[in-house]
Amino acid sequence: MNGHILAIDVGGSHIKGTILNSGGKWQMDYKRIDTPKAAKPADVLDIVTTLARDMPEYDKVSVGFPGYVRNGIVYTAPNLGNPFWKNIPLGQQISNALGKPVRLVNDADQLGLGVVSGKGLEMAVTLGTGFGTALLIDGYLLPHMELAHHPVTKKHDYDDYVGSKALEKEGKEKWNKRMAKVLRILKVVFNYDRLYLGGGSADELHIPLDNNIHLFTNEDGIKGGARLWQLEDRYHITTNYPDK
Template sequence: METTPDQLKILSLDIGGSHIKGTILNAKGELQKAYEKVPTPVPASPENVIAAIKKLVIDFPGFDRISVGFPGYVKEGVIKTAPNLSNELWKDFDLAKKLEEELGHPTKVVNDADMQGLGVVRGKGLELVITLGTGFGTALLYNGNLLPHLEFSHQPVGKVKSYDKYIGEVAIEKEGYKKWNRRMQKVFEVLKTVFNYDYLYIGGGNSDKLTFKLDKNMKIVSNADGIKGGTRLWVNDLIPESTEKAVKAKLK
């Protein structure tokens, strides 16, 4: 029997520099099981990461589609860069195709910040989503639709090679949270000037380490908020247009 859109179950995966996380979502973006994670393997080669994913999901309930957030530049499911993993080993690796072969279900792969953005935005105006984790991720959406992904984290800042190095995990370990917070205040000023966003969402494992007051149009979001993006990757394709608005409303 063919699965109808409202019966859809989606395996949603978030591949990070330190952990690979996963859960099962329904068509409304609701978790169907607890969020689980395994350490990101070292070296983080495609083969090792896929093996870790298979280990993670071995006891998961059934699913029909797969959504993956990946920490790098992704084009039509193919990895172009993976700066916080084993970068050269990932170049031009078709992760969507390989996971579809290994797990047996249609798969979509996008940048991890893009997937989180789909899960947290209000869908009104220009919205910027950033992730503060091993590196620095960004996603830009207009009226709820993803705009072309920009690897803003690779831009140089001051005397530092990139934003990844300036405010990523390495910077925290080297400089401490007090100096990192001062740097984050400077970064927010840059983001306001460059993007002129209507709203900014801040996710990632280090977002709760911010100690200064945020502007009224800034909000810290959790992984649980962002995981809904795994459903939204499929909503437009699989849900009839007549019900699409209702489903999107329930995802907010």
């Protein structure tokens, strides 16, 4: 057993995969496949198995998924095709398909594990198709909240307000003004020690950032796929094993 991990990041635009060693060091470049519109569970499972094909040897799998996940079960996936994602045991399905143990968590949670310092209250936010969030205390995940679907105005939740569709529709200048408002809210509500911003839209940020706000890349965040396997069982990260 070499301890290598297949780390998968399921996104609204792409599904990406790489191999990490147990310390989170990359063993190869990303492989990626476009995510179909209104992707169904069978679509995601097919892409994950395709990515895993011809990968170097690995022993276990970490998957970050854009929705509400508990115990390896997906309950929501607003940025894929929500009607298809209700009580889907995706962790078990991937484990059975690949024949390896799998840990499946929210995608922002996995990315957050890869970038935080591990000291104090830290928050990671992914800016992409939607608005992903993770909260950690001393490097350990707190229960996941789908903050993306909390109202930020009378008409919009965070996904609507600063997601990729809003960036495209409103333009960079207005989107940055919206992001400045969002950052003010997060600062007051969470009083974090550090905030980490990443995702495809983070490159479009052109506003002053506080000294305790840091930008990260998905390449940094995917290292959380290794950290996910370092968490003790008492932190309630479910492992799915292949059915025998």
